Amino acid sequence: MSQAPVVRLQNVTKVIGKRTIIDRVSFEVRPGEVFGFLGPNGSGKTTTIRMIVGLMGMSSGDIHIGTHSVRTEFPKAIVQVGAIVENPEMYKFLTGYQNLLHYARMNPSITKERIQEVIELVGLQDRIHDKVKKYSLGMRQRLGVAQAVMHRPKLLVLDEPTNGLDPAGIRELRDYLRRLAQDEGTAVLVSSHLLSEMELMCDRVAILQKGQIIDVRSIRGQDGDAATLEEVQFDVDHPDAALGIFEGSGRMVDGQLALSLDRAGIAAINRRLVEAGINVYGIHVKTKSLEDQFLEMTGSETIG
Amino acid sequence: MANFMNLIQNENMKIYRRVRTWIMLGIIVFLPILISLGVLAASGTDAGSSWSMMIIESTISLMLITIFTAVVASETVAGEFTWGTIKLLLIRPWSRSAILLSKYISTLLFALALTVITFVITLLINMAVFGSSDGEQLSSVAGMSNMEYVLQFYLLQFVSLIIIITFGFMMSSAFRSSGLAIGLSIFLLFAGSIITGLLAMTDKPWVEYILFMHLDLTSYINNAQGPFQNHPMSLGFSLGVLAIYFVVFNLISWSVFRKRDIAA
Numbered sequence: 001m002s003q004a005p006v007v008r009l010q011n012v013t014k015v016i017g018k019r020t021i022i023d024r025v026s027f028e029v030r031p032g033e034v035f036g037f038l039g040p041n042g043s044g045k046t047t048t049i050r051m052i053v054g055l056m057g058m059s060s061g062d063i064h065i066g067t068h069s070v071r072t073e074f075p076k077a078i079v080q081v082g083a084i085v086e087n088p089e090m091y092k093f094l095t096g097y098q099n100l101l102h103y104a105r106m107n108p109s110i111t112k113e114r115i116q117e118v119i120e121l122v123g124l125q126d127r128i129h130d131k132v133k134k135y136s137l138g139m140r141q142r143l144g145v146a147q148a149v150m151h152r153p154k155l156l157v158l159d160e161p162t163n164g165l166d167p168a169g170i171r172e173l174r175d176y177l178r179r180l181a182q183d184e185g186t187a188v189l190v191s192s193h194l195l196s197e198m199e200l201m202c203d204r205v206a207i208l209q210k211g212q213i214i215d216v217r218s219i220r221g222q223d224g225d226a227a228t229l230e231e232v233q234f235d236v237d238h239p240d241a242a243l244g245i246f247e248g249s250g251r252m253v254d255g256q257l258a259l260s261l262d263r264a265g266i267a268a269i270n271r272r273l274v275e276a277g278i279n280v281y282g283i284h285v286k287t288k289s290l291e292d293q294f295l296e297m298t299g300s301e302t303i304g
Numbered sequence: 305m306a307n308f309m310n311l312i313q314n315e316n317m318k319i320y321r322r323v324r325t326w327i328m329l330g331i332i333v334f335l336p337i338l339i340s341l342g343v344l345a346a347s348g349t350d351a352g353s354s355w356s357m358m359i360i361e362s363t364i365s366l367m368l369i370t371i372f373t374a375v376v377a378s379e380t381v382a383g384e385f386t387w388g389t390i391k392l393l394l395i396r397p398w399s400r401s402a403i404l405l406s407k408y409i410s411t412l413l414f415a416l417a418l419t420v421i422t423f424v425i426t427l428l429i430n431m432a433v434f435g436s437s438d439g440e441q442l443s444s445v446a447g448m449s450n451m452e453y454v455l456q457f458y459l460l461q462f463v464s465l466i467i468i469i470t471f472g473f474m475m476s477s478a479f480r481s482s483g484l485a486i487g488l489s490i491f492l493l494f495a496g497s498i499i500t501g502l503l504a505m506t507d508k509p510w511v512e513y514i515l516f517m518h519l520d521l522t523s524y525i526n527n528a529q530g531p532f533q534n535h536p537m538s539l540g541f542s543l544g545v546l547a548i549y550f551v552v553f554n555l556i557s558w559s560v561f562r563k564r565d566i567a568a
Contacts, residue, residue, distance in 0.1 A: 053395045055566035056566065056567065057565060085391040087388070089391065090392075098321065102317065105313060106310065
């Protein structure tokens, strides 16, 4: 991917009092990419996101959206950004439509037709003229998405978007974000502490701890990589006999034979077990989940 | 970038789409009518004279308007924090100053609307009920017509109203809770005038620089020395002191709002 990044953070630092909340954070998000921002509570996810959208100032460093600095050209930078910062808070005494109209008036590119289009996109057409105080959380979340994408932003920022959503709502949001990234080339920056969610949603994740990025890694592209060694467990009727065959390389885990193998190796081992007259009931690949990796990296340390 | 009028339109929508605002408007419209009809029912047409009834009702209504606009001004910024909508409001292609200015203007327009409504209603109802008897003279200044007096009265009241809005607006920018901003604004307005009333009885010269010494500007129409006997001042001096408070309040509102980190 050689496209210019949609958002670029350079050594962004935030000091409040004597504490450094965010310490020289740098990363980029490219067009069409879903970028996850992962970290334990208090690691600085929300602060970083608020600096990107200009709700908080930075002590040093700079953030560019496209070619415009959030610091010095705020209106030109922010016009390319759509955001849901935590729960989508709306004016409860206004209708859904009036809420959208309110934000549409602040952006010259949004036409009445576009408002209508977005309402249908999020499926609120039947209730859009009801007051927001009568909306369920899921409907408010949809309205939140509508206001965020109305002006076709190049960057969509979501802070803990799945908070308070039911599983169906989470799934819907996830599918929608992926579609937006693929079809419209929108860069999506999403923060969460829900690791399993991030694993399903993101192309890359940055792991943040104590205000510093400790790792940035790709999530997609790893699966199906034939050369990777993974731990594979074989559920067999005579584990001891099986272990005897693979003396040295094999181990016993939970009464099953365990080996470190690549894809070709799995097939070979299976054949040898069958040839030795051992029944194989199941083969399990123990993929290290993002959660395992995350806890490995951050788990033992205290939140600071 | 886009049209600044849109921002004012937004702020107006947030004022006039609330039931509260229409209750306020209802009180302002019906209270003078009820008072005039009440006086008429109690003592007949000859009891009241239309001009002095207008001033009495205007004084009452303007007191209510002071409270109403202080509430609206105090909530306009702090309310966005309380509702959490500030986060979505500030991530639009507008500077914070522009957003704050649109809120300030819409609050001033609200105060202006209430004041004009009060003027029209009190004028019409009293002309209708008591007739335009010109036998009375409101002002003790020779040659000043009643209409001149009433217009000066409203103009000077509106100047005080602008200061109160600016004060409420400052509280609104300073506090992130609309309840606290409203409560504190109203409390300070009342406590301030009571305490100042007491302080005015002393002969300390610094008393003349307290804000609340200058909010009753209408006294200057009939008395060039102003409302306090032992602290003779002039209208020009009062306006000068108010101008300084106006600038200071606005400087505080703007600098607090522009620099604040939206953390909550």
